[in-house]
Amino acid sequence: MSGDGQISAEAAHGLHLLREMVRIRRLEERCIELYSAAEIRGFLHVYIGEEAVAVGAMQALTAEDNVVGTYREHGHALARGIPARRILAEMLGRVEGCSRGRGGSMHLFDAAARFYGGNGIVAALLPLAAGLGLAERMQGGSRVTACFFGEGAVAEGEFHETMNLAALWRLPVVFLCENNRYAMGTALERSESQTDLALKAASYAMPAWAVDGMDVEAVEAAVREQVAIVRGGGGPCFLEARTYRFRAHSMYDPDLYRTKEEIARWRERDPIDAQAARLRERGALDDAALAALEAEVAAELDDAVAFARAAPLEPVEDLERFVVTEAAAR
Amino acid sequence: MSGDGQISAEAAHGLHLLREMVRIRRLEERCIELYSAAEIRGFLHVYIGEEAVAVGAMQALTAEDNVVGTYREHGHALARGIPARRILAEMLGRVEGCSRGRGGSMHLFDAAARFYGGNGIVAALLPLAAGLGLAERMQGGSRVTACFFGEGAVAEGEFHETMNLAALWRLPVVFLCENNRYAMGTALERSESQTDLALKAASYAMPAWAVDGMDVEAVEAAVREQVAIVRGGGGPCFLEARTYRFRAHSMYDPDLYRTKEEIARWRERDPIDAQAARLRERGALDDAALAALEAEVAAELDDAVAFARAAPLEPVEDLERFVVTEAAAR
Amino acid sequence: MTETAPAATATMSFRAALREALRDALRADERVFLLGEDVGRYGGSFGVSRGLLDEFGPERIRDTPLSESGFVGAGIGAALGGMRPIVEVMTVNFSMLAFDQIVNTAASLSHMSGGQFHVPLVVRMTTGGGRQLAAQHSHSFEGWYAHVPGLRVLAPATIDDARWMLAPALADPDPVVIFEHGSLYGWEAAEPGPGPVDLERAAIRRAGTDVTLIGSSQSVHVALAAAEALAADGISAEVVDLRVLRPLDTATILGSVARTHRAVVVDEGWRSVGLSAEVAARIAEEAFYELDAPVARVCTAEVPLPYAKHLEDAALPQPERVVAAVRAMEAGA
Amino acid sequence: MTETAPAATATMSFRAALREALRDALRADERVFLLGEDVGRYGGSFGVSRGLLDEFGPERIRDTPLSESGFVGAGIGAALGGMRPIVEVMTVNFSMLAFDQIVNTAASLSHMSGGQFHVPLVVRMTTGGGRQLAAQHSHSFEGWYAHVPGLRVLAPATIDDARWMLAPALADPDPVVIFEHGSLYGWEAAEPGPGPVDLERAAIRRAGTDVTLIGSSQSVHVALAAAEALAADGISAEVVDLRVLRPLDTATILGSVARTHRAVVVDEGWRSVGLSAEVAARIAEEAFYELDAPVARVCTAEVPLPYAKHLEDAALPQPERVVAAVRAMEAGA
Numbered sequence A, B: 001m002s003g004d005g006q007i008s009a010e011a012a013h014g015l016h017l018l019r020e021m022v023r024i025r026r027l028e029e030r031c032i033e034l035y036s037a038a039e040i041r042g043f044l045h046v047y048i049g050e051e052a053v054a055v056g057a058m059q060a061l062t063a064e065d066n067v068v069g070t071y072r073e074h075g076h077a078l079a080r081g082i083p084a085r086r087i088l089a090e091m092l093g094r095v096e097g098c099s100r101g102r103g104g105s106m107h108l109f110d111a112a113a114r115f116y117g118g119n120g121i122v123a124a125l126l127p128l129a130a131g132l133g134l135a136e137r138m139q140g141g142s143r144v145t146a147c148f149f150g151e152g153a154v155a156e157g158e159f160h161e162t163m164n165l166a167a168l169w170r171l172p173v174v175f176l177c178e179n180n181r182y183a184m185g186t187a188l189e190r191s192e193s194q195t196d197l198a199l200k201a202a203s204y205a206m207p208a209w210a211v212d213g214m215d216v217e218a219v220e221a222a223v224r225e226q227v228a229i230v231r232g233g234g235g236p237c238f239l240e241a242r243t244y245r246f247r248a249h250s251m252y253d254p255d256l257y258r259t260k261e262e263i264a265r266w267r268e269r270d271p272i273d274a275q276a277a278r279l280r281e282r283g284a285l286d287d288a289a290l291a292a293l294e295a296e297v298a299a300e301l302d303d304a305v306a307f308a309r310a311a312p313l314e315p316v317e318d319l320e321r322f323v324v325t326e327a328a329a330r
Numbered sequence C, D: 001m002t003e004t005a006p007a008a009t010a011t012m013s014f015r016a017a018l019r020e021a022l023r024d025a026l027r028a029d030e031r032v033f034l035l036g037e038d039v040g041r042y043g044g045s046f047g048v049s050r051g052l053l054d055e056f057g058p059e060r061i062r063d064t065p066l067s068e069s070g071f072v073g074a075g076i077g078a079a080l081g082g083m084r085p086i087v088e089v090m091t092v093n094f095s096m097l098a099f100d101q102i103v104n105t106a107a108s109l110s111h112m113s114g115g116q117f118h119v120p121l122v123v124r125m126t127t128g129g130g131r132q133l134a135a136q137h138s139h140s141f142e143g144w145y146a147h148v149p150g151l152r153v154l155a156p157a158t159i160d161d162a163r164w165m166l167a168p169a170l171a172d173p174d175p176v177v178i179f180e181h182g183s184l185y186g187w188e189a190a191e192p193g194p195g196p197v198d199l200e201r202a203a204i205r206r207a208g209t210d211v212t213l214i215g216s217s218q219s220v221h222v223a224l225a226a227a228e229a230l231a232a233d234g235i236s237a238e239v240v241d242l243r244v245l246r247p248l249d250t251a252t253i254l255g256s257v258a259r260t261h262r263a264v265v266v267d268e269g270w271r272s273v274g275l276s277a278e279v280a281a282r283i284a285e286e287a288f289y290e291l292d293a294p295v296a297r298v299c300t301a302e303v304p305l306p307y308a309k310h311l312e313d314a315a316l317p318q319p320e321r322v323v324a325a326v327r328a329m330e331a332g333a
Ligand SMILES: Cc1ncc(C[n+]2csc(CCOP(=O)(O)OP(=O)(O)O)c2C)c(N)n1
Pocket: A072, A120, A121, A122, A123, A149, A150, A151, A152, A153, A178, A180, A182, A183, A184, A249, D037, D066, D068, D090, D094, D097
């Protein structure tokens, strides 16, 4: 806290970053509980440990920009501004869910937030992001499309087709590769002959570098820099955010492919703890403030869970709606 | 001619290279005539101008090695030792054709020559070549698989998936990229953001370099070097052979996308003329020898055309043969 | 069908009709653009887009690298982003490389997002055999697209449909796939009428009373030739052109069968689990008590199409095989 | 079907039966190896290959990068090169990324080369819905594979078939695709018999006299549950398990229909242009004069499968819908 009880803009922003990460962490902890209670079903992929990437990156975007994500997108959805109520209602299969219960955990969507999923086929979202960029370029707009994907996607042909198209056509897209070192149980070094991912992007003549994905402020700074290049007409950029998932790939995963020690080592670098420590060092956070923040988040989530549980189901008669666009939406 | 009337091994080999290129050139000139006479139908893609690549490369392979090619593979088939008779019979749709008339120009096959096509889907042959390499590695053999493909394939995802798999698993494959600067009407610089193709291979940590694809001896030397690396257990290699097709993409192509001057400039570098000039300079070729060579090739092709024309058609009742393996071949 | 010189009365080729439709669309709406391999400088691998680059420039007649999944996906994204892309995939055979994008993304997005996102994308592709292009360039996979909820699937068989189907396809807020048969491009016939055409109904191309022949695309022409031959024998065949492969216009099919009591489905796809199966099954389900004989199917032999002409001809549905199927039906009844 | 604790009599799960089949094959022939995403260290995304890495090592239980087209194609090449690869593609949904390789290369190579090359490849993949995995992980595209000449397509529905289909599939010199329904993995039932099973014939899983219910994979269990419910009402239903989706064993189907004179096809694929259409069309073509009523189909609703359980349940074929179809048929007759 600064001497006069006012907090600086910098401190306020640092706290905002912390709060956003805590919101994601606690949301997903609730998800795990709800999954254990069989209220959420299907595949559930949590982002715990990686929150700094989505939170840092979202700071660099405006409400007009586009966001495209994978099946591990709860954090991105929340950080993008989709209310926890609608996210949880979705996972509970309710009509008030952000995809009316039709998508579930892997397919969160929100047109108002320009949040284009929630995509379950690894790497298939990359061409889509390029296309959003192409539309923007052809329409002469200034929107940037932020495309999040895991390092596992780099082995898919679509990654390469997209990098080339985006670079060739100088599309306004930031490719944010969340390198959490594993694709399900497959470590990067067992799936790529060359593990320096920025080199791949460079082979498309695209600006590319890596950032510490456990440091939310570093991520924000890097994405701001890339967004500035892209919005300035410099063509697409590629950022590798080096991070780690603390939990198993999904609720089905027995997590047999890595050691407890490795996980513990990375947990020491928990992005939330790191940001909290930094804020304390700056005098912007103390125990009481942290407890208050946690309490606010808990209240938000209590409300969201209650909302989701109380929300109605889509009537079964409406099963075939939305397969094609309804007249009203035309 | 050397002083004592004997020609040196080096000169003999140089002449062999020339003869192989001339055989391909004249074969394809016949194909064009036969196409104009409507004896060959479908798509016909000729290799005229690029002969040095297939001829140079084949020298570096043994009969036990595998060869995989594209729909522009007449030259590879002939240089690999498939008789002109069987190639032409195939294009005339005869049962004596190297694919019994079922494949045509784009799908020449020969199990005895370990010639795996004749593949019509751009880039789809690359994973197949990797798989042949994988089989070899797992069986502890020493065969190398030579995989020929155009520079257009580099934009396809399968190229990248294959480069990674081959490098990751250190498969004994030589990837021979025939960069003739165009994929149909699309020039490389309009389809790749980064036109230095060896850079792509390097991003998979694979030895890669370029060679003058109009110089048959340079190609042979480069492929020998790569085959030695590969056979020695050094993993796969990538060679970009810089070449040019003198004719249109196929018989359907109006060739509107490049200038006559550009074509003329490249024709000055005709690989056959260049090799002939080199041999003359070395005293290994004179007008009489060249005329004799041409006469021999013409005789071979006269015979092959006659053979193909006389060859029988597969009986219509046999249409459904070979869809699955016949009992006799099991 | 071979390209013939224009006759005295005004004619137009199928290819030119498709091109005029593209030109109209590009003129009418600046959100419309064409992208695909060699659509620009080359003029389109089958010549459909020749000349459009000069009129509309390289941004709107956009050549792509060989990246089917990439540029079809880019089309999906561009449609989401407010454009009206027309993606040309050279042939349906190569479209398998982009099948994931079309099935798992384009067709699913609207439902999966609870109706929030729409993909007003048109994908055009060449289909069909008969040109000795062998097993990797000749197949007819329309039936696979017709299986997918969320897609509309069109197959023009006439100059009018080639000329007028594109505009309503572009007006559709959901993805539409249009199949152009390679053997029809050079076909020249009377100039199209003024349009528009509707995208809901099958069309009766020839009226008849004894048997209904049902086909789409090039198979309509096979059926028409068969009907002509049958007429010489005093058998009156009605020919139904499906036009819209998804959603199928069952009513028109059933209406015809209710008059003729016999049906033959002609399809260039393979028989097993193909489009022909659905048409036959629907008739047998919904007009069971109308039928005087089981529905017959004349399809492509179940082989990867061979190059040699005599073998390819034997594999593809020919008018004679349709005639034989009708005769067998009459004999059996 | 849920994983249940082993009962007093010896039982085996569907998953374990598949695993034992893999183990046998790997032990019997050193040319056999398994490759795919996460088959090794992870233990298989659905746990089928768990433990095999320890026994056979990383060369033969080969984890791949996420490159479906690449590693399926590598399987094709390895098969050509003398190996007997088993490729695991996690789900049929993702197999669209490798569809070109399977359709245009694996299935075509033998014919296109005039019988010179053979692709003794086995591709295994998970299929089906019912686990709330939504529109990109739940679909049943078996019918697309069953359309392709050159492929053999298998769908085990019993512990015996899960245990014994792999060996003859590996012995087949041509490509074989095996579909494993995700909802069956955890199902536990009596230990399999001694094998072998044949790969030619459909199987009658329950004898009956009044109606034939035809399904494959998980739909067999839906049909069996429906037959049980119908029996309580005095209707005797015969249940045919297709087992082999290509080539279809029409004789067994027709034999059953010749006895019962009524048929309902149960299929988890979408109805239009799906596997169900072919089965229905064949019955109507070849047993037309045997049928007392039109063939009925109970399929998945034509929607990309939704996540919410009540919607997914409503979309999938359920025993009640099969029962209702049979009742409607009885009422109509
Ligand atoms: C095309 C495709 N193949 C396989 C899968 C199954 N799968 C889901 S997530 C995943 C791992 C992806 O890893 P990565 O891209 O690193 O993202 P992460 O899960 O680590 O965030 C796999 C293999 C899929 N969804 N799509």
